[in-house]
Amino acid sequence: MLSIKDLKANIGEKEILKGINLEVKPGEVHAIMGPNGSGKSTLASVLAGREEYEVVGGEVDFGGKDLLEFSPEDRAREGLFLAFQYPVEIPGVSTVNFMKTALNQVREYRGEKALTAVEFLKVMKQKMEFVEISQSLLNRSLNEGFSGGEKKRNEIFQMAMLEPKLAILDETDSGLDIDALRIVANGVNKLKNKDNATIVVTHYQRLLDYIVPDYVHVLYNGRIVKSGTKELAMELEEKGYDWIKAEADSQF
Ligand code: ADP
Ligand code: MG
Ligand code: MG
Numbered sequence: 006m007l008s009i010k011d012l013k014a015n016i017g018e019k020e021i022l023k024g025i026n027l028e029v030k031p032g033e034v035h036a037i038m039g040p041n042g043s044g045k046s047t048l049a050s051v052l053a054g055r056e057e058y059e060v061v062g063g064e065v066d067f068g069g070k071d072l073l074e075f076s077p078e079d080r081a082r083e084g085l086f087l088a089f090q091y092p093v094e095i096p097g098v099s100t101v102n103f104m105k106t107a108l109n110q111v112r113e114y115r116g117e118k119a120l121t122a123v124e125f126l127k128v129m130k131q132k133m134e135f136v137e138i139s140q141s142l143l144n145r146s147l148n149e150g151f152s153g154g155e156k157k158r159n160e161i162f163q164m165a166m167l168e169p170k171l172a173i174l175d176e177t178d179s180g181l182d183i184d185a186l187r188i189v190a191n192g193v194n195k196l197k198n199k200d201n202a203t204i205v206v207t208h209y210q211r212l213l214d215y216i217v218p219d220y221v222h223v224l225y226n227g228r229i230v231k232s233g234t235k236e237l238a239m240e241l242e243e244k245g246y247d248w249i250k251a252e253a254d255s256q257f
Contacts, residue, residue: 006031006202007072007171012063014051021047023227023257024063029171032199036213036238037206039224040246045206048224049175053087054080068170081107082114084170088160095147100159103147104129108166132165136192157185161192168201175206190215210242225253 007029014022021044029035039045051058052065054077065072067083075083095103108128109119120128133140138158148156164172174189193203193216205216213221213235221238223231225246230253231237241249 006068007204008064008066010064010066012048012051012065013061014047015059015061016047016057020061021058021227022051025224025227025229027222027229029202029204031170031202032197033219034193034197034203034205034216036216036218036221037204037224037229038208038210038221038238038241040250041208043224044227045208045224046175049087049173049204049206052080052085052173053077078110079114081167081169082111086164086167086169086172088164088172088174094149094151096149098147100143100145100147101129104143104163104166107163111167129166132162135195136162136165136188138162154182154185154188157188161188161196164192165196168196170200171202171204172196173204173206176208176212186212187215210238213238223249225249226257228253228257230256 007027009025009027012022012025013020025048027035037045037048047058051060052072054073054075060073067080067085070083072080072083072085081087105120105122105125108125112119129143133143136158142151142155142159143162145151148159151159160174172193174193176189190212193205197203203216205212205218207213217235218238219234221233221235222229223237223241223246231249233240
C-alpha cells in the first residue's frame, strides 16, 4: 500500500528527513515514535504534501502510484487521510457542509456520483453513531472553539466519512487527555479492516495501551533507527529514548 524508500526532505536549508524507509501493507497498524524534534511531524507533512517541505531524495509509492507527484488534494482523493496535530478552524463553514463537499469531491474523483442531501444525511447519521459525535457539534463552524476532545472526535468522524485507505494520525505534543486518547483509539480500532492501514505518530507509549500496533518504529534524527513490535514501545516506556539515541549516534 505504502512504500517509502530513502526519503529525504528539507525545510529551507535544513535537512530534516535523512533517508526514511517504511513499508505498510493493508490491514496493518504502524506506530511511529521518537524523541521530540526527530522529524515525525515532518514525515507526516511530507506524505500529505505540505509545501513548506522540499523533498530532496527518495520515493513514495502509494497503491502503485507515485505519491509525490500528486497535489495534497489529490493525495486525499487517492485515499490518504492526514489528521493534523493542530486542526485548522474555519469560521463560517459548518462541519456538516465542509464534510459534504469533501466527501463528494472524493466520490467524484473515484468516479462515483455525488450524494444527494438526503443520502448524505443518511451516511452521516451512521457515522455519527459510530464515532459518538453529536449533531450540535457538526452544526457548528469547523473546529471553531472546539475543545481538544471535540477536535479529535471531529477528526475521527471525518476519517469515518472519507474511509481512507491510509490514515496518518499525528498525535505528538497535542496534549491529549485520556478521553481524547480513547476517542482516537476507539475510532482507529473500529475503522480498522483488512483493506486499510493506519500510521499513528505518537511521542508517548500510552496511546498504544488502546491501539495495538502491528509494528513500532523509532524515528530519531531524521531516520528510522529501530523497528519492532509492541514490545519495543513498552521497552521505550520503561527505558526512555537515551539508549536508542546512543546506539544511533554511534552508527551515523
Ligand atoms: P517531531 O514531530 O518528531 O517532534 P518535527 O518534524 O516537528 O519533529 O521537527 C523536526 C525538526 O524540524 C526539528 O528540528 C524542528 O525544529 C524542525 N522544524 C520543523 N518545522 C520547521 C519549520 N517550519 N521551520 C524550520 N524548522 C522546522
Ligand atoms: Mg515535536
Ligand atoms: Mg511532531
